[in-house]
Amino acid sequence: MEIVEKLQVAVQPFEVDFRGKMTMSLIVNNLLNVAGTHANRRGFGISRLNEEGHTWVLSRLALELKEFPKTDDNIVFETWVESLMRTFTLRNFSIKKEDGNVIGYARTIWAMIDTTTRKPLNLVGIGIEPYLTDIECPIEKAGKIAVPDKYEESSFTVKYSDVDINQHLNSAKYVEHILDVFTLHKFSKWNIQRFEIEFIDECFFDETIKVCKTEITETEFVVILKNNQDKVVCKSKILFSEENKNHYI
Amino acid sequence: MEIVEKLQVAVQPFEVDFRGKMTMSLIVNNLLNVAGTHANRRGFGISRLNEEGHTWVLSRLALELKEFPKTDDNIVFETWVESLMRTFTLRNFSIKKEDGNVIGYARTIWAMIDTTTRKPLNLVGIGIEPYLTDIECPIEKAGKIAVPDKYEESSFTVKYSDVDINQHLNSAKYVEHILDVFTLHKFSKWNIQRFEIEFIDECFFDETIKVCKTEITETEFVVILKNNQDKVVCKSKILFSEENKNHYI
Numbered sequence: 301m302e303i304v305e306k307l308q309v310a311v312q313p314f315e316v317d318f319r320g321k322m323t324m325s326l327i328v329n330n331l332l333n334v335a336g337t338h339a340n341r342r343g344f345g346i347s348r349l350n351e352e353g354h355t356w357v358l359s360r361l362a363l364e365l366k367e368f369p370k371t372d373d374n375i376v377f378e379t380w381v382e383s384l385m386r387t388f389t390l391r392n393f394s395i396k397k398e399d400g401n402v403i404g405y406a407r408t409i410w411a412m413i414d415t416t417t418r419k420p421l422n423l424v425g426i427g428i429e430p431y432l433t434d435i436e437c438p439i440e441k442a443g444k445i446a447v448p449d450k451y452e453e454s455s456f457t458v459k460y461s462d463v464d465i466n467q468h469l470n471s472a473k474y475v476e477h478i479l480d481v482f483t484l485h486k487f488s489k490w491n492i493q494r495f496e497i498e499f500i501d502e503c504f505f506d507e508t509i510k511v512c513k514t515e516i517t518e519t520e521f522v523v524i525l526k527n528n529q530d531k532v533v534c535k536s537k538i539l540f541s542e543e544n545k546n547h548y549i
Numbered sequence: 550m551e552i553v554e555k556l557q558v559a560v561q562p563f564e565v566d567f568r569g570k571m572t573m574s575l576i577v578n579n580l581l582n583v584a585g586t587h588a589n590r591r592g593f594g595i596s597r598l599n600e601e602g603h604t605w606v607l608s609r610l611a612l613e614l615k616e617f618p619k620t621d622d623n624i625v626f627e628t629w630v631e632s633l634m635r636t637f638t639l640r641n642f643s644i645k646k647e648d649g650n651v652i653g654y655a656r657t658i659w660a661m662i663d664t665t666t667r668k669p670l671n672l673v674g675i676g677i678e679p680y681l682t683d684i685e686c687p688i689e690k691a692g693k694i695a696v697p698d699k700y701e702e703s704s705f706t707v708k709y710s711d712v713d714i715n716q717h718l719n720s721a722k723y724v725e726h727i728l729d730v731f732t733l734h735k736f737s738k739w740n741i742q743r744f745e746i747e748f749i750d751e752c753f754f755d756e757t758i759k760v761c762k763t764e765i766t767e768t769e770f771v772v773i774l775k776n777n778q779d780k781v782v783c784k785s786k787i788l789f790s791e792e793n794k795n796h797y798i
Contacts, residue, residue: 313585314578314721318712325710329563336562459729460736461574463567467733472563480708484716484754487709505733 303433305338307377311369319487321368322375324479324495325472328361331393331406332471334377338391344427349412354421357411358471359388362442362496365395365404374398380433387411387420389428392437405439442496445535447524451512454481458507469503478523478536481513490519490540501533509533552682554587556626560618568736570617571624573728573744574721577610580642580655581720583626587640593676598661603670606660607720608637611691611745614644614653623647629682636660636669638677641686654688691745694784696773700761703730707756718752727772727785730762739768739789750782758782 307330315326339345339356349355369375375395382390388409395404411420456477464470469477474497503509503525512524519541525534556579564575588594588605598604618624624644631639637658644653660669705726713719718726723746752758752774761773768790774783 312578312582314581314713314719316714317709318714318716320714323710329561332563333561460566460731460733461572461725461729463733464563465565465567465569467567470563476710480710482709484709484712 301342301431303431304378304380304435305334305341307334307337309375309377311371311373311375313371316371317487318484319368320370321491322370322373323476324363324492325475327363327365327369327395327404328475329472330375330377331361331363331379331408332358334379334393335391335408338379338381342427342431350415353415354412355415357413358408358499359411360409360442360496360498361406362408362439362494363404363406364439364494365492367397367403368491369395369397369403375403380435381428381431382407382433382435382437384423384428384432386422386424389423392435394437405437407437407439407441409442439494442498445496445498445522445537447532447535448512448514448516448522451514451524452481454511454513455508456480456511458503458505458509460505463505466502467505469509471499474499474503474525474534474536477509477511478525478534479538481511481523482521486540490542492538493541494539495536496538497534497536499534501527501531503527503533550591550680552680553627553629553684554583554590556583556586558624558626560620560622560624562620565620566736567733568617569619570740571619571622572725573612573741574724576612576614576618576644576653577724578721579624579626580610580612580628580657581607583628583642584640584657587628587630591676591680599664602664603661604664606662607657607748608660609658609691609745609747610655611657611688611743612653612655613688613743614741616646616652617740618644618646618652624652629684630677630680631656631682631684631686633672633677633681635671635673638672641684643686654686656686656688656690658691688743691747694745694747694771694786696781696784697761697763697765697771700763700773701730703760703762704757705729705760707752707754707758709754712754715751716754718758720748723748723752723774723783723785726758726760727774727783728787730760730772731770735789739791741787742790743788744785745787746783746785748783750776750780752776752782 393406462473510526642655711722759775
């Protein structure tokens with residue numbers, strides 16, 4: 301079995317935003333998709349884990365793009381495992397155009413938990429070791445996101461379309477609700493060059509979630525989600541750049 | 550060129566709802582997608598129309614399913630043109646499983662408009678005629694939906710993730726916001742067996758849209774969308790049936 305798993309997708313007209321650029325939530329969905337295939341084909345995927353009462357949990361994601369996929373582009377999402385710790389594993393990604401040009405990278409941190417106790421489990425020996433690789437992923441790791449004191453508040457209620465098979469807000473919908481704090485004006489002038497998200501707790505059906513947006517600078521925003529007990533359930537940081545000016549990649 | 554266009558898709562884990570069933574909005578997206586390909590390949594698609602300052606507008610859709618696509622299913626969406634009137638054309642669809650079994654049908658009504666005047670244009674002679682076919686589509690046409698006097702009201706604001714390339718609420722998001730009036734409880738016991746939608750007017754970014762839900766019977770609901778001038782912008786009717794009991798197909 302190869303070290304790297306690949307997923308090729310043709311970007312559909314309905315997968316893009318008003319600029320014709322693939323939505324961030326769809327990009328995240330494709331990353332999760334190729335990650336799932338990578339793990340399943342190599343024997344440590346969700347289907348085997350579920351049989352044992354375990355599951356994978358995405359803890360953090362950092363994603364950088366120097367160019368967004370557009371309608372009809374053929375995009376290849378690639379993933380591999382960088383490292384294994386006792387209770388965490390780092391999985392990285394590249395996003396390429398058909399001609400092989402890299403347009404983005406992502407880093408993720410995963411834990412395996414017991415579905416009953418929700419406690420993290422030991423990852424050593426479940427079969428990841430043979431697939432560790434030092435392929436380069438030249439973007440910074442997801443850092444700690446500080447919760448700002450001052451913010452602009454909005455909210456949403458978790459609805460039918462928001463929930464996954466566990467009846468929790470699904471990962472892509474976290475991304476959608478976070479980016480919905482911005483105006484079209486912001487996106488027409490600026491691109492997201494780096495997006496970081498830290499998943500802390502689940503959001504349940506019918507729960508009202510507060511969305512707290514803080515403008516650090518014109519190009520840097522922090523968006524914090526809180527549940528109705530005022531507990532932080534998700535933190536994210538968004539760095540914008542003007543068209544085609546990613547300073548990272 | 551064949552009369553029928555086909556699109557085969559493998560249902561991804563993130564394309565399903567909490568029951569593991571493909572979401573209605575994704576099903577609609579796939580219908581629109583194969584319709585677009587059908588028209589483009591045969592010379593009367595959006596790309597040619599746009600050059601002439603024209604565009605296609607979806608007016609009505611009726612969709613029936615006796616079974617929902619599930620994760621990892623291979624589904625084939627097929628489309629063809631049933632008839633042509635001066636300012637309308639009827640396009641039908643079937644939804645099949647890999648083994649050829651039909652699990653659903655859809656009927657749509659389209660107009661071509663001038664993008665400046667928004668007036669409907671004459672469809673005769675734009676090249677549709679050679680592709681008219683009498684392939685059967687054994688579901689009822691979309692009927693007139695009466696606006697009920699009594700309803701339960703909620704609302705949503707049109708956000709970045711909701712809008713298409715024209716900065717209007719995109720078709721799949723109409724469907725999502727309409728179905729979000731129902732609880733998970735409803736979907737865990739009932740399936741949508743027939744879904745009808747009539748698009749009347751556009752919804753714009755930042756507009757707050759009222760969602761008016763009326764329970765006609767336990768299995769029949771009408772959901773009306775109104776803009777902030779209280780104008781009806783969309784009407785829909787949803788018929789539920791208990792698991793595997795579609796009376797139509």
